[in-house]
Structure formats: C-alpha cells, structure tokens
Amino acid sequence: MTLSAPPTPSFAGLTLGSHFQPIYSLPHRRTVGMEALLRASRDDKPLNPIDAYQGLDSLEQRHQLDLAVCQHHIRGFNTFPHENRWLFLNMDAASLAQPAHAEALASSILQAGLPPSSVVLEVPEHALESQERLIDCVKLLRQAGFLIAIDDFGVNHSNLDRVCMLEPDLVKFDRNLLRSAANQSRTRNLLPRLVHLMHEIGALVVEEGIETEKDVLIALESGCDLVQGYYISRPHEQPENDSVITPRIDARWDELMVRELLKRKLTRRQLELARQSFVQTAIALMQGTPFLHAATPMLNMPDVIRCFLLDSAGRQIGQNLNSLQPPAPEDPKLAPLTDTTGAIWSRRAYFQHAIDQPGVLYMSDPYLSMTDTRNCVTLSMAIEIDEAMHVLCADVLVTRN
Structure with missing residues (x-):
C-alpha cells in the first residue's frame, strides 16, 4: 500500500x-x-x-x-x-x-x-x-x-x-x-x-x-x-515488488545450481584420475625412477598438458615433459615462451604451497598458462629425490564456459 x-x-x-x-x-x-x-x-x-x-x-x-x-x-x-x-x-x-x-x-x-x-x-x-x-x-x-x-x-x-x-x-x-x-x-x-x-x-x-x-x-x-x-x-x-521478482530470480538460482553440480561432477572425475596418476609418478620418482619413465603414465592422461620438476628454490630443472596425447597445434607467436628450462616459478602458489607442506598434494586455482595461454590447474607436491627437496608439477587442462 x-x-x-x-x-x-x-x-x-x-x-x-x-x-x-x-x-x-x-x-x-x-x-x-x-x-x-x-x-x-x-x-x-x-x-x-x-x-x-x-x-x-x-x-x-x-x-x-x-x-x-x-x-x-x-x-x-x-x-x-x-x-x-x-x-x-x-x-x-x-x-x-x-x-x-x-x-x-x-x-x-x-x-x-x-x-x-x-x-x-x-x-x-x-x-x-x-x-x-x-x-x-x-x-x-x-x-x-x-x-x-x-x-x-x-x-x-x-x-x-x-x-x-x-x-x-x-x-x-x-x-x-x-x-x-x-x-x-x-x-x-x-x-x-x-x-x-x-x-x-x-x-x-x-x-x-x-x-x-x-x-x-x-x-x-x-x-x-x-x-x-x-x-x-x-x-x-x-x-x-519482491513477491513478483524473487520467484523469477530463484528459478535462475536453481538452474545455475544444477549446471554447477553437473560441471563439478565432470571436473571432479577428470581431476581425480589425474591426481591418482600424479601420486604414482611422485612415488616412482622417490624410488629412483628416471623422470621421463616415471611420468609416462601421467603424460598419457587425456587432460594432462605437461609435467615439470622444480628444485627447492623454485627453479625448473630441465625442459617440460609434454603430453603424449595428440598435441594441440602450437602457436608460433608464443615460441619465445616455449623453452622454460631454468625458469623460476617460486612466486607461483603451486610452488609455495607445496614447499611449505612436503608430501601434501596441492591443486591450484584455474589460471592462464604462460607457456601456451591455455587455462589449466597445476598439481604439485614437494618430494625428496636423491636426498634433496624437489617439487613435482603437472598442468591439467580445464574447460571454461
């Protein structure tokens, strides 16, 4: 009134x-x-x-x-x-x-x-x-x-x-x-x-x-x-008034909730497989298996983009090990960024969280990869290899709306 x-x-x-x-x-x-x-x-x-x-x-x-x-x-x-x-x-x-x-x-x-x-x-x-x-x-x-x-x-x-x-x-x-x-x-x-x-x-x-x-x-x-x-x-x-407005908005809340649940189920299944393979790679590395051989099962996963290894200061050891699946077309415009040997990733959250909690698997928020500008999350874990601390990392592709 x-x-x-x-x-x-x-x-x-x-x-x-x-x-x-x-x-x-x-x-x-x-x-x-x-x-x-x-x-x-x-x-x-x-x-x-x-x-x-x-x-x-x-x-x-x-x-x-x-x-x-x-x-x-x-x-x-x-x-x-x-x-x-x-x-x-x-x-x-x-x-x-x-x-x-x-x-x-x-x-x-x-x-x-x-x-x-x-x-x-x-x-x-x-x-x-x-x-x-x-x-x-x-x-x-x-x-x-x-x-x-x-x-x-x-x-x-x-x-x-x-x-x-x-x-x-x-x-x-x-x-x-x-x-x-x-x-x-x-x-x-x-x-x-x-x-x-x-x-x-x-x-x-x-x-x-x-x-x-x-x-x-x-x-x-x-x-x-x-x-x-x-x-x-x-x-x-x-x-x-709100008696008219709120039901319209509530219907959209419900629609978004259903959509997010379906998306989370797919993402959870995708990432869980990558996590399992990541842990197997970490165990193999700690047992002395060469990096390429240890990472091969993970690199065969459909959504894993690359694996790489950092030292305790966050400096990359060697080159990226790229996916063994059919590669995405490389953009020649990004060629100056392809070689990451010796790159320092110490400011990245995936390094900082891992080095602070050795043996604990960390997954980053989605972000834009500097190497190829694809959206990914990075799995990381600090592990001991040859009595020295290293951080194992793997970039996993994520699909955005």
Missing part, C-alpha cells in the same frame, strides 16, 4: 515526473534499493532526460534543475512503505562543478526528509575533466554521510585509478559490459575477476542491464552483489 503521489512540479517549462526501478540483492533475495529516474516532458511531449538538461542555457540552471529533480524523487520515494532501502539518485555534472553546488545538493536532500545513509548518489565517471574538483565534491558528500556510487563503469575510458581515488561505496557496471559478456566468452570469464577487483577496492558491484534469463545467470556466475534491469523490474511509478 502506498500513499498518494506527490504533485507534479515544473521547472523552466519542463514537467517533472519520477519512475523507480528496483535494485535487487542476489544473495539477500530482496530489493535493497530504488533508482529514481526522471520522466520529463515539455508541452505534453516526452523528453529524454539528457535532452532536458542539455536544453538549459547555463551550468547554474542545470544545477537548479538537479535540485528540483532530486526533491521530487525523494517525495515520490517517501510514498512507498517505510522499508530499509536505499534511494539511488543520479547526479548531473553541474552538481559536481564546484563544492558549493555539491553542498547545496546535500542540503536540498536533507530538507526533503531523507537521512544521508539512505541515499546513494550516482556520480557519472566522466562527469568532469578536472579530477581534483570531482574528488573534492565527492569527499564533501561522503563527509555529509551519503553513499557514493560510480555509474557506467566499463565504457569508453573507464579509469581504475579514478575509482581508487574516489573510494566509492558501490560501482555500477555499464550494461554494455554485460552485453559483451553475453556474446564473448573471454569477457564472461573476466567478469568475476573484475567484480573481485572492485571488492578489493572496497566497493560493492551493481550490474545494470539485466534483461534476460541468460543475463541473470551471468550476473550470478560473476559474484556481483546487486542487479538492475528490465528482467528484474521495469521502471514505473509503482514498480513490481
């Missing part, structure tokens, strides 16, 4: 309206915020929000429009039942043009009746050429208690350095990043790493442009925190 809608205001001949789009938390399975979106018109003709701002004569007028729009959005937001949700407000570049404008915006929001902790101010990443001025305004708003979100990350000249300097609470990935992930496996595989990077910076991630079932699955796989888009709910004066 909602209260009556606020009266429709006007500004410089523009009629202002508000639509709201839910921002949904995938782990919490509920809406945790609403983004307020301007619905403007002139002479009863709908007007694109960008055109509404750009049609004004001065930066000061755009700033005044921003104040009026934010106040109207807050009045509309206050008609919803009082729940623990954020209101996301888009900021025009004019409100970041100087600290006085940012200060006026903060005061205007407070006067409209919302505590700063309930308001997420969306800062367009490319709002200003002057980073110093942008940072000053953002600091002022953060000190006032508002949450800060960087909007449209992942397009044009997105700048990680700027994200680090602004220290946002949230980063909103642009919809084009999701479109790219839906069409290109490399981007899809990169997306979880990009989410993790934002988490390392200290920001939660909102993925925008969720429009299909596939988009939801990509978002779930990526580990992002919040989602927004037409599949979740279309913008409206009275958007759909």
Whole structure:
C-alpha cells in the first residue's frame, strides 16, 4: 500500500515526473534499493532526460534543475512503505562543478526528509575533466554521510585509478559490459575477476542491464552483489515488488545450481584420475625412477598438458615433459615462451604451497598458462629425490564456459 503521489512540479517549462526501478540483492533475495529516474516532458511531449538538461542555457540552471529533480524523487520515494532501502539518485555534472553546488545538493536532500545513509548518489565517471574538483565534491558528500556510487563503469575510458581515488561505496557496471559478456566468452570469464577487483577496492558491484534469463545467470556466475534491469523490474511509478521478482530470480538460482553440480561432477572425475596418476609418478620418482619413465603414465592422461620438476628454490630443472596425447597445434607467436628450462616459478602458489607442506598434494586455482595461454590447474607436491627437496608439477587442462 502506498500513499498518494506527490504533485507534479515544473521547472523552466519542463514537467517533472519520477519512475523507480528496483535494485535487487542476489544473495539477500530482496530489493535493497530504488533508482529514481526522471520522466520529463515539455508541452505534453516526452523528453529524454539528457535532452532536458542539455536544453538549459547555463551550468547554474542545470544545477537548479538537479535540485528540483532530486526533491521530487525523494517525495515520490517517501510514498512507498517505510522499508530499509536505499534511494539511488543520479547526479548531473553541474552538481559536481564546484563544492558549493555539491553542498547545496546535500542540503536540498536533507530538507526533503531523507537521512544521508539512505541515499546513494550516482556520480557519472566522466562527469568532469578536472579530477581534483570531482574528488573534492565527492569527499564533501561522503563527509555529509551519503553513499557514493560510480555509474557506467566499463565504457569508453573507464579509469581504475579514478575509482581508487574516489573510494566509492558501490560501482555500477555499464550494461554494455554485460552485453559483451553475453556474446564473448573471454569477457564472461573476466567478469568475476573484475567484480573481485572492485571488492578489493572496497566497493560493492551493481550490474545494470539485466534483461534476460541468460543475463541473470551471468550476473550470478560473476559474484556481483546487486542487479538492475528490465528482467528484474521495469521502471514505473509503482514498480513490481519482491513477491513478483524473487520467484523469477530463484528459478535462475536453481538452474545455475544444477549446471554447477553437473560441471563439478565432470571436473571432479577428470581431476581425480589425474591426481591418482600424479601420486604414482611422485612415488616412482622417490624410488629412483628416471623422470621421463616415471611420468609416462601421467603424460598419457587425456587432460594432462605437461609435467615439470622444480628444485627447492623454485627453479625448473630441465625442459617440460609434454603430453603424449595428440598435441594441440602450437602457436608460433608464443615460441619465445616455449623453452622454460631454468625458469623460476617460486612466486607461483603451486610452488609455495607445496614447499611449505612436503608430501601434501596441492591443486591450484584455474589460471592462464604462460607457456601456451591455455587455462589449466597445476598439481604439485614437494618430494625428496636423491636426498634433496624437489617439487613435482603437472598442468591439467580445464574447460571454461
């Protein structure tokens, strides 16, 4: 149940309206915020929000429009039942043009009746050429208690350095990043790493442009925190509630769970065979069998790419022993990286874990092999050969989505 809608205001001949789009938390399975979106018109003709701002004569007028729009959005937001949700407000570049404008915006929001902790101010990443001025305004708003979100990350000249300097609470990935992930496996595989990077910076991630079932699955796989888009709910004066949204998302959770279970079964079977053969190779080496003979059974495994041996300092002894299965075509562009004799792998996790726990089999996370740029995991174990510590390693191919 909602209260009556606020009266429709006007500004410089523009009629202002508000639509709201839910921002949904995938782990919490509920809406945790609403983004307020301007619905403007002139002479009863709908007007694109960008055109509404750009049609004004001065930066000061755009700033005044921003104040009026934010106040109207807050009045509309206050008609919803009082729940623990954020209101996301888009900021025009004019409100970041100087600290006085940012200060006026903060005061205007407070006067409209919302505590700063309930308001997420969306800062367009490319709002200003002057980073110093942008940072000053953002600091002022953060000190006032508002949450800060960087909007449209992942397009044009997105700048990680700027994200680090602004220290946002949230980063909103642009919809084009999701479109790219839906069409290109490399981007899809990169997306979880990009989410993790934002988490390392200290920001939660909102993925925008969720429009299909596939988009939801990509978002779930990526580990992002919040989602927004037409599949979740279309913008409206009275958007759909969680009783409608959550069953749609739960169905995708179930689909992903089934898919992951099947994938894990295949991967587990594949890796268990490689592990058994790896242990046999390690035992043979410790008993004095020459490396090539000891590794032959493992090199006949269909998914084993190569075996190699390191000394106690992580330096490779001899060349790689490559798979005895039909080889994958070699890329001549990678020829300078093929010979790894004497290479130092001491910074790799597979060496460090193995040397710290001799006799314990370790399996790395999937990663890109520097030797041939295939995705693999590395099995490793520190063993004693001729009274000296060595680390036996084997790269095993993993299939990525």
